[in-house]
Amino acid sequence: MAALWVICHREALRFLGQRARMLAALVRPLVWLFVFAAGFRAALGLSITPPYQTYITYETYIVPGLCGMILLFNGMQSSLSLVMDREMGTMRLLLTAPLPRWWLLSCKLIAGALISVLQVYAFLAICALYGITFAPLGYVAILPALFLTALMVGALGIALSSTIKQLENFAGVMNFVIFPMFFLSTALYPLWKMAEASALLETICRLNPFSYGVESIRFALYMAPNPLAWGVCAGALIVFMALALWGYDPAKRMIGRKI
Amino acid sequence: MTGLNVENITHDWGAKRALDGVSFSVAPGQFCALLGPNGAGKSTLFGLLTRLFTPRSGRIEIAGHDVSRDPLGALSKTGVVFQQPTLDLDLSVWRNMLYFAGLHGITGRAARVAASEALDRLGMEERARERVRDLNGGHRRRLEIARALMHRPEVLLLDEPTVGLDAQTRSDLVAHVHGLATDTGLAVLWATHLTDEIWSGDRLVVLHKGRVLEQGPVPVTGAALTEHFLNLTESEGA
Structure with a gap:
């Protein structure tokens, strides 16, 4: 437990120390909201699909997706900072602590998720000032959904970080993991819109675990149950975490060379 | 036995053998210098001692804890200073x-x-x-x-801790860690390629190309040790 506390504390201090990162994390979804969504509002007609019970503006539709975006970008960044830790040597300090690796990696994951979730609430507060508000209980109901999604993408990041040798490869991860995961999900368009465009795109969206993260947030925001989304997120979290643990197994040849 | 005990460690990276049947021990209160040129396998050995990865064969014991069987017990008794800063x-x-x-x-x-x-x-x-x-x-x-x-900790491992330091700071650190071993009964393993960091009365393990060439009490110090070391590695390298 002491380890969890100090790892969270370190993560928070580091985050607060990097003003630019904090700002970028907030500005990114706001740009999407104010620029992209405002323009799309006219172009895209949204029909009434669950969990919505009335017509909504595109700005309202996109908010859960942008919450997911914050979690995705932040979670990846925090997990990929493990790559930086490895270059800086601080990774060795973590891995030579007398604690099981699964617990050390879990602490890192939880610390990253907490920071991401706090940022989502900061974003939602700005949305509220802008006039996009939700039921008060919705803000409470999304907390577990946000946390689960944050853990899921964070675990994917940790699994990826075990395979990345240098910080430079982060750009590759951006292009080949983060962007496809974001665009080929229900974050920006509902599934039926995707289906209209192409059946293949729809299938990919359906297979993308990030879609289920976004949907779990969307449904929770309206206090509607979505057990499928939650189940897929939890399943994906378990799979990604297993991959991460395998990636950091000390008996594996690969990792030893890089630490 | 307490302190550090390394028995017949072998490790390879792909086809390259990094450590080949390495055995030595460091008793409590002892300052053991691990002398070896760059690429001798010192850093690989440190990775194994701290369980960053596990050896292909052999056994490491730290303060009575087997590193493979009881890694957490061993790590809790180990202090490490890596070559690369970890701050x-x-x-x-x-x-x-x-x-x-x-x-x-x-x-x-x-x-x-x-x-x-x-x-x-x-x-x-x-x-x-x-x-x-x-x-x-x-x-x-x-x-x-x-x-x-x-x-x-009961065992302190230092991997070339004086890299990049000036002469005065270097000799201060060497003296300080020697003092720690004698005063607190700490078993110290000090990896280096600089012979002037080794004092008479220390234990010496010479590592070259993944094998232990010599071990025992330091035979000579200063320039004579440098010469002894060069003779040893050259005759082996030839």
Whole structure:
């Protein structure tokens, strides 16, 4: 437990120390909201699909997706900072602590998720000032959904970080993991819109675990149950975490060379 | 047996054999210099001793704990200073200490006491509030040694800890760690390629191309040791 506390504390201090990162994390979804969504509002007609019970503006539709975006970008960044830790040597300090690796990696994951979730609430507060508000209980109901999604993408990041040798490869991860995961999900368009465009795109969206993260947030925001989304997120979290643990197994040849 | 005990360790990276049947031991209170040129396998050995990865065969025992069977017991008795710095540059000296304490399960008052005692021992207490980035190389190294001693380990491993330090700082550090071994009964393994860091009365393990060429009490010191070492590695390399 002491380890969890100090790892969270370190993560928070580091985050607060990097003003630019904090700002970028907030500005990114706001740009999407104010620029992209405002323009799309006219172009895209949204029909009434669950969990919505009335017509909504595109700005309202996109908010859960942008919450997911914050979690995705932040979670990846925090997990990929493990790559930086490895270059800086601080990774060795973590891995030579007398604690099981699964617990050390879990602490890192939880610390990253907490920071991401706090940022989502900061974003939602700005949305509220802008006039996009939700039921008060919705803000409470999304907390577990946000946390689960944050853990899921964070675990994917940790699994990826075990395979990345240098910080430079982060750009590759951006292009080949983060962007496809974001665009080929229900974050920006509902599934039926995707289906209209192409059946293949729809299938990919359906297979993308990030879609289920976004949907779990969307449904929770309206206090509607979505057990499928939650189940897929939890399943994906378990799979990604297993991959991460395998990636950091000390008996594996690969990792030893890089630490 | 307590202290550090390495038995017949073999490890390879792909087709390249990095360590080949390495055996040696360091008793409590002993300063053991692990002398070897670059590429001798010192860093691989340190990775194995700290269980960053596991050996293909052989056995490592730290303070009576088998590293493969009881890694957490072994790690809790080990203090490590890696060749590459492992400090958080943007956090203060004090925060770095507390972070480490937390990883070792030391919290609250106990952590603060342990941190200030450890800093005091290395003469770093007045720098506690400074940011690590603002410290010079010598102070950073001292901080790392202070930190490695915070959880009262029985074995202290240092991988070329004097790299990049000036002559005075280097000899101060060497003297300090020698003192730690004699005063506190710590078993010290000091990896280096610099013979002037080795004192008479130390134990010496010469590692070359992954094999132990010689081990025992230091036969000679200073320039004579350099010559002895060169003869040893050259005759082996030929």
